[in-house]
Amino acid sequence: MSEQPQGVPQIELTARQKAVSELLNQGRIADARTELVSMLADEEPQIGPFHERIVSGRLLLARLHALMGEPDAAEQILSPLQAMPDDHPGRLGVFLNAQILVATICRFRGRLEDAFALTGATLESLDSISGDPVNPDSFRALIHLIEIARDGQQYQQALDLCGKGIERFQGKVGEAHAHLVLLAGSVFLAAEQYDQAREHFEAILQQVLEQGGEAHELAIRARQFLAQLESDLDQDALAIEHLESCLKVLANGGDPELIVEIQQRHLQLRLAEMPAAEGLKSLEELRELAEKIHGPRSTKVAEIWSSLGYQHRQQGQGVDARRCYESALGIWRSWREPDDVKVTTIQETLAQMG
Secondary structure (H helix, E strand, C coil), X not given: CCCCCCCCCCCCCCHHHHHHHHHHHCXXXXXXXXXXXXXXXHHHHHHCCCCHHHHHHHHHHHHHHHHCCCHHHHHHHHHXXXXXXXXXXXXXXXXXXXXXXXXXXXXXCCCHHHHHHHHXXXXXXXXXXXXXXXXXXXXXHHHHHHHHHHHCCCHHHHHHHHHHHHHHHCCCCCCHHHHHHHHHHHHHHHCCCHHHHHHHHHHHHHHHHHHXXXXXXXXXXXXXXXXXXXXXXXCHHHHHHHHHHHHHHXXXXXXXXXXXXHHHHHHHHHHHHCCHHHHHHHHHHHHHHHHHHHCCCCHHHHHHXXXXXXXXXXCCCHHHHHHHHHHHHHHHHHHCCCCCHHHHHHHHHXXXXX
């Protein structure tokens, strides 16, 4: 949730801001949130609600609320920013940052229509203010727009956006074409059009291997998609082979969220063949890593809690299984409505356990 458009004003940190930053560096998100709430309460009456320090504090606090699984609080803390005067010099940048953040929160909450509308509005705003039809911020917004359409099963809309993006950005934003081809492949994959998906993934993988080698992030992402494809086709051995190629490269560093995603997929495929104790240990280590990267009450952590619950249940460890499932349920309830499938599935599992 850290992505921001370019041009956001940079301000020198005060002592209290530095204290918040230090707490975050230590991984103490809850303490940082508490300190930031106190700072805003103390300083806003003195310097006003639209001072740079207060505005940047609200944006950061919203992110911390999201990391702690408090999406309602995140959206509420941003609401006062809507009253920022039109002639305020930082209004546009603040508005775009807030809009991007709310769109991300909506996406995690399963409110894909809202996320799509907000992201589309952000793209239009970026296009209108940049003066450059191929600016990188617009490209990132378009990527998000395509992903939201895909996740909402609006496959034709997602493919149309991919085509327009290729026409708009090809040769003008670095590697835009390859990113968009991979994304189009992911749309075909979601739509279970496997031959077309494979064609897209393998074309980019071959191209990147010839030009950039195995360590290039695009090669890793192409293999990640191919692993998902092979898994969907019950070719788990091939899927594991692709994922292990990715992990070998990522052992030297890489996008933390990508590392968590690939480790999670790899572990899911290998759990059945692993000794029970080793599998549970690996899942616990993955959960700890995901908490550091995504936040302790993120939806990604909820997914891993559910996996832990399943593994404990398979071993007849009912008490531990219930603890893990209840941890997952608590997180999902903070993000989703009571009738959401993420919530009801775990409730049904707990009911079956008695």
